Amino acid sequence: MDAIDRFEKLVAEGADAQARKAFSESIEVQKTGAFRFEIKDQENTPTGRTETLFVAPELEATPGAKGVLFRNFAALDNKWRNTVYFDAFVNKGGTKVITQGDSWFAFPLVEPVDVAEWLAKQMPVFAMGCPGDDVTDMASGQKMADLVAALKETNAEIVALSGGGNELIGDDFPTVLRTPDHALSAVDFIEPEQLSEKIAKVIDGFEEIIQRLISVDPKVQICAHSYDYPVPRQQKATFLGPVLSDLEIPDKYWIGICAHIIDQFDDALVHLAKRYAKNFFRVDLRGIAGDRSANWADEIHLNSATAALAANEFIVQFKKRLGSALKLHDP
Numbered sequence: 001m002d003a004i005d006r007f008e009k010l011v012a013e014g015a016d017a018q019a020r021k022a023f024s025e026s027i028e029v030q031k032t033g034a035f036r037f038e039i040k041d042q043e044n045t046p047t048g049r050t051e052t053l054f055v056a057p058e059l060e061a062t063p064g065a066k067g068v069l070f071r072n073f074a075a076l077d078n079k080w081r082n083t084v085y086f087d088a089f090v091n092k093g094g095t096k097v098i099t100q101g102d103s104w105f106a107f108p109l110v111e112p113v114d115v116a117e118w119l120a121k122q123m124p125v126f127a128m129g130c131p132g133d134d135v136t137d138m139a140s141g142q143k144m145a146d147l148v149a150a151l152k153e154t155n156a157e158i159v160a161l162s163g164g165g166n167e168l169i170g171d172d173f174p175t176v177l178r179t180p181d182h183a184l185s186a187v188d189f190i191e192p193e194q195l196s197e198k199i200a201k202v203i204d205g206f207e208e209i210i211q212r213l214i215s216v217d218p219k220v221q222i223c224a225h226s227y228d229y230p231v232p233r234q235q236k237a238t239f240l241g242p243v244l245s246d247l248e249i250p251d252k253y254w255i256g257i258c259a260h261i262i263d264q265f266d267d268a269l270v271h272l273a274k275r276y277a278k279n280f281f282r283v284d285l286r287g288i289a290g291d292r293s294a295n296w297a298d299e300i301h302l303n304s305a306t307a308a309l310a311a312n313e314f315i316v317q318f319k320k321r322l323g324s325a326l327k328l329h330d331p
Contacts, residue, residue: 008183012102046087052315060107073108074108074130076106076137077104077127078127078128081117081120081127082126085117085125085127086122086124086125089123089329090124092329094328094329095123095124095157096124096126096155096156096158097123097125097156097157097159098117098125098150098151098154098158099120099126099127099129099162100124100128100129100147100159100160101126101136101163102129102299103131103132104197104301104307105127106162106300107131107159110134111304112301112302112303113306114203114301114302115302115307115310115314116129116160116311117307118307118311119315122315125298126150126305127322128146128147128150130253133166134166134167134170135164135201136201136205139206139209140205144208147159147209147212147213148212148213152176155217156220157322157325158220158221158222158318158321158322159222160223160224160225161206161222161225162225163206163224164224164265165300167202168195168198168199168202168262169239169240169258169300170191171228171244172238174199174243175191176190176194176195177191177244177247177249178191179249183253184253185256186254187260189191189249189257190261192304196264199265202265202268203268203269203272206224206272210276210279210280213279214276214279216259216298218279219279220279222271222280222281223280223281223317224269225283226265226269226282226284226286227262227286228288229255229258229259229262229286230296230299231289231293231299232244232255232258232259233299234294236298238298239299239300240299241254242267263285263286281321282313283313284313285310285313286321288306288310289306289309315328
C-alpha cells in the first residue's frame with residue numbers, strides 16, 4: 001500500500017490528523033531545482049529504490065503531465081478537506097466560505113497546516129486551492145468556470161482568494177531585481193517597472209474574478225490577503241536566499257527588498273478594495289509572524305501555529321464585514 005492509499009484509508013476512518021502524520025512519515029521530499037521538488041514514496045521496493053509519486057512545483061503553475069499529476073494530488077487533498085470540513089459542517093449551519101488560491105491556502109496533506117485548513121475548523125470551507133497557482137490561473141479557463149460553479153452550488157457567502165505570491169517571488173523573482181553600481185537602500189535593488197507590471201497583472205486577475213462572481217451573486221463577499229514579509233535565509237534556504245546570493249546582493253538588504261515588494265502589493269489590494277467596496281475587502285497579514293524566522297516553516301510559508309493566527313485574522317475581518325450575520329463553529 002503506497003502513501004496515498006494509506007492516507008485515504010485513515011481519512012475514511014475519520015483519522016485526518018493521523019493521516020497527515022502517516023503521510024508525512026511515508027514520503028521523502030527531494031529538491032530538484034530552484035522551485036521544484038520530487039515527492040517520493042519511501043516504502044521499500046524489491047530494487048531498494050523509491051517510487052516517484054509526483055513531481056511538485058512549490059511555486060509557479062506547471063503545464064503538461066507534471067502539472068496534471070500535481071493537480072491530481074491537490075484534488076485529493078481538497079476532496080478529503082471538503083468531506084471532513086465542508087460536508088460535515090454544512091448541515092449544522094455556519095457561514096460558508098470558498099477558498100481558492102496558492103499554497104498559503106493549499107499545502108496538501110503534509111505539514112505545515114495552511115491558513116485555509118485552520119479556517120475550516122471554525123466554519124464550512126469548500127477548498128479549491130492548488131499550490132503553485134497564480135492569479136491568472138484562477139481567473140481564466142476551467143479554474144474560473146469551476147469557481148463560478150462552486151459558488152452556484154454551495155451558495156457560499158464568502159470567497160477567499162490567496163494569490164500574487166507566486167508572481168512576485170516565484171521563479172521570476174530575479175526579474176524584479178537589479179544590481180546597481182551604487183545602492184543606498186533596499187529599494188535600489190528593485191526594478192520598479194517590472195514590479196509594477198507584475199502587480200498590475202495580479203490585480204487584473206483579481207478584478208476579473210470579482211466581476212465574474214458578482215455577476216453570479218451580487219451580494220457575495222470576496223477577499224484577498226497580503227502576505228507577511230518573507231524572511232530570506234543564508235542557511236537552509238530554498239527559495240529567496242539562493243536568488244539573492246546569486247545576484248550578489250548584500251544580505252543586509254534582503255529583508256527590506258522583500259518587505260518593499262509585499263508593501264507595494266498590499267497597496268494595490270487597498271486600492272482594489274476601494275474600487276469594489278461593496279463586494280471586495282483585503283485581509284492584511286503583514287507582521288502576523290512577528291520578527292522571528294522560527295514562525296515560518298521555510299522562507300515563504302508560515303508554520304502551522306502562525307497559519308492559525310492568520311486564519312484568526314480572516315475571522316476578524318469576516319466579522320467586520322458581516323457583523324452578527326457571521327456564524328462560526330467552535331474551533
